[in-house]
Amino acid sequence: MDQSQHFVAMYLLMLSLGLIIEEGLCQHYYLLRPIPSDSLPLVELKEDPDPVFDPKERDLNETELKSVLGDFDSRLMSITPPQDKYTGNDELDDLDIQQKPSGVMPNEIKAMDFDVQFGKKHRPSKKLKRRLQQWLWSFSFCPVIYTWNDLGNRFWPRYVRVGNCQSKRSCSVPEGMFCKPANSTHFTILRWRCIQKKGGLKCTWIPVQYPMITECKCVCSN
């Protein structure tokens, strides 16, 4: 057991003792965190599977579609299947390869004090306190995990990169809080839409707003 694992074990012990005493921890944290939004993302379209409603080769002229779309962001969109080594990788949530938090440490972690109880009670050194805060920050940090989605041939471009929040483990100690979407943005893609008219089937590309999660937060799961 190296030193940092030792600190973590000790800290977990302190917290589990703390939990027995202090109930309703999640309510406490709730005050410190933004209210979660469960309305992200979404889009489940009911489509007629009949290939007559699919775009044909002539409807897929890249030059033309790019000019209809206007802004083609190749970080978010792809016409061909993208090579993404992280797609479907269950190990993303593994602590060992957890992404590092960046920016300024949240105030509620910076303000956190630790009582270390080992025989005699004493306050941890500045260095130990800093390490515990750093560890807690990494643990409760909720990165946005980006993966490519195949939207099918009625969207152009059909591959889009979307953000998700990791959901495999709790982001709090003790357990109870989870990473949830906290902010989102939209980008425009094209959708193939057919309407039955007097003269027959009329199909065209229409612009649609596609939502993307841009931020995840550690919040209570209710």
Ligand SMILES: *[C@@H]1O[C@H](CO)[C@@H](O)[C@H](O)[C@H]1NC(C)=O
């Ligand atoms: C795509 O459209 C452009 C402009 O309308 C045209 O010049 C080009 O030949 C088309 N390409 C194909 C492969 O049809």
Ligand SMILES: *[C@@H]1O[C@H](CO)[C@@H](O)[C@H](O)[C@H]1NC(C)=O
């Ligand atoms: C969401 O993100 C946008 C820009 O990415 C930012 O301007 C806005 O303040 C954020 N909203 C919240 C609630 O964090």
